[in-house]
Amino acid sequence: MFKLTEHGTTVKTELLAGLTTFLTMVYIVVVNPLILQDAGVPFEQVFTATIIAAVVGTLWMGLFANYPIAIAPGMGMNAYFAYSVVGSHGGITYETAFSAVFISGLLFVILSLTPLRQKLIEAIPENLKHGISAGIGLFIAFIGLRLTGIIASDANNLVKLGDLHSPSALLALFGLAITLVLLVRRVNGALFIGMIVTGLVAFFTGQLSFENGFIEAPSLPEGLLAANPITAFGDVIQYSLYAVVFSFLMVTIFDTTGTMIGVAQQAGLMKGNTMPRARQALLADSVATSVGAMVGTSPTSAYIESSTGVAAGGRTGLTSVTVAVLFILAAFFGPLVASVSGISAITAPSLIIVGCLMMGNVAKINWNELDEAFPAFLIILSMPLTSSIATGIALGFVSYPLVKIACGRYKDVHPLLYIFAVLFFYQLAFLPH
Numbered sequence: 001m002f003k004l005t006e007h008g009t010t011v012k013t014e015l016l017a018g019l020t021t022f023l024t025m026v027y028i029v030v031v032n033p034l035i036l037q038d039a040g041v042p043f044e045q046v047f048t049a050t051i052i053a054a055v056v057g058t059l060w061m062g063l064f065a066n067y068p069i070a071i072a073p074g075m076g077m078n079a080y081f082a083y084s085v086v087g088s089h090g091g092i093t094y095e096t097a098f099s100a101v102f103i104s105g106l107l108f109v110i111l112s113l114t115p116l117r118q119k120l121i122e123a124i125p126e127n128l129k130h131g132i133s134a135g136i137g138l139f140i141a142f143i144g145l146r147l148t149g150i151i152a153s154d155a156n157n158l159v160k161l162g163d164l165h166s167p168s169a170l171l172a173l174f175g176l177a178i179t180l181v182l183l184v185r186r187v188n189g190a191l192f193i194g195m196i197v198t199g200l201v202a203f204f205t206g207q208l209s210f211e212n213g214f215i216e217a218p219s220l221p222e223g224l225l226a227a228n229p230i231t232a233f234g235d236v237i238q239y240s241l242y243a244v245v246f247s248f249l250m251v252t253i254f255d256t257t258g259t260m261i262g263v264a265q266q267a268g269l270m271k272g273n274t275m276p277r278a279r280q281a282l283l284a285d286s287v288a289t290s291v292g293a294m295v296g297t298s299p300t301s302a303y304i305e306s307s308t309g310v311a312a313g314g315r316t317g318l319t320s321v322t323v324a325v326l327f328i329l330a331a332f333f334g335p336l337v338a339s340v341s342g343i344s345a346i347t348a349p350s351l352i353i354v355g356c357l358m359m360g361n362v363a364k365i366n367w368n369e370l371d372e373a374f375p376a377f378l379i380i381l382s383m384p385l386t387s388s389i390a391t392g393i394a395l396g397f398v399s400y401p402l403v404k405i406a407c408g409r410y411k412d413v414h415p416l417l418y419i420f421a422v423l424f425f426y427q428l429a430f431l432p433h
């Protein structure tokens with residue numbers, strides 16, 4: 001079913017890859033409720049909703065699209081939901097905001113079913129695709145460095161070297177060194193073993209403790225927040241949430257498409273300029289976003305952390321199915337998950353190393369043609385600086401046609417790219433981020 005031999009992989013490799021991806025992304029079941037509770041949504045509800053959305057999307061991805069790509073509520077969009085939509089749109093409750101998420105999820109389902117999906121992927125120029133992969137690499141490495149305090153904020157320069165004597169930074173550096181040694185010595189499961197060793201050191205140095213125990217029964221969602229497309233659409237009209245729906249839609253489509261292409265390229269699963277089974281892959285995310293809105297979480301996205309599982313050898317949907325099963329188990333291990341995901345140093349080394357692997361794509365960019373190189377460069381530069389994959393893609397999409405028109409090669413640009421350039425320009429210039 002997963003065509004393991006055809007993809008040159010084994011059950012053991014896939015299970016290990018799934019475990020690796022899961023460990024780097026499981027923090028979301030704790031962090032997502034923490035962010036959405038600022039919008040008034042109860043913690044327990046988001047905890048369960050996050051797991052439901054992740055399981056639906058990731059299982060769909062594994063079973064129907066056969067990609068080693070996991071799905072869960074995105075970190076950019078939960079903040080946008082809590083602080084820009086509910087926080088600043090006067091009078092908007094979180095229930096109404098979930099209606100907007102639900103509608104954007106349904107629109108995305110419809111788009112995933114039309115030929116536009118494949119055209120969109122084909123319309124993205126090769127050099128921009130390489131830029132997206134490399135930019136994602138820099139971005140996840142930056143996340144790893146920031147979470148562990150190796151890089152800290154600075155009032156004048158925005159970022160600076162953090163306090164390398166802090167327990168978190170020291171542990172992360174230790175984990176990085178161990179994992180790198182394992183990798184260069186080509187030890188199987190290096191990323192995962194690195195996490196286990198770092199976790200053990202965290203435990204014995206008192207950074208990791210299990211005061212709240214390990215197991216707790218999950219609470220079931222009390223009711224559906226959005227279930228009827230007509231009432232949800234009514235909410236969108238009543239509160240004029242068109243721009244909110246548009247932003248959710250653009251960000252989900254491009255974050256997910258960009259991430260899928262980046263990870264599929266890393267896994268060697270792209271067929272030239274096209275992504276096989278793109279329909280099912282996009283459906284996985286759009287269905288998860290819609291279901292997530294029904295039970296109480298912000299939009300889902302294909303997770304960049306999937307690249308850690310691919311680096312660990314994951315090539316098929318079995319990796320994703322493993323991740324989904326582990327998310328189901330996580331529902332019963334709330335306290336354990338909260339303890340481990342509170343220690344960013346355990347997973348940061350994987351994020352940093354995978355960042356390095358994904359940066360390899362810069363070598364494929366045609367640096368000799370500035371009209372090809374500059375938009376790709378802009379994507380790479382802006383993803384970590386804006387902490388947003390979608391914004392990086394937006395800047396690449398706006399600059400590419402402009403540069404091409406300037407050098408008289410406007411015919412080289414796919415017509416769809418012009419349309420998206422205008423939409424992205426509108427979003428960047430006039431909508432809140």
Ligand SMILES: Nc1nc2[nH]cnc2c(=O)[nH]1
Nearest residue numbers: 074075076259301303304
């Ligand atoms: N692509 C992607 N990966 C993530 N990992 C955590 N949050 C996100 C997100 O918003 N987008």
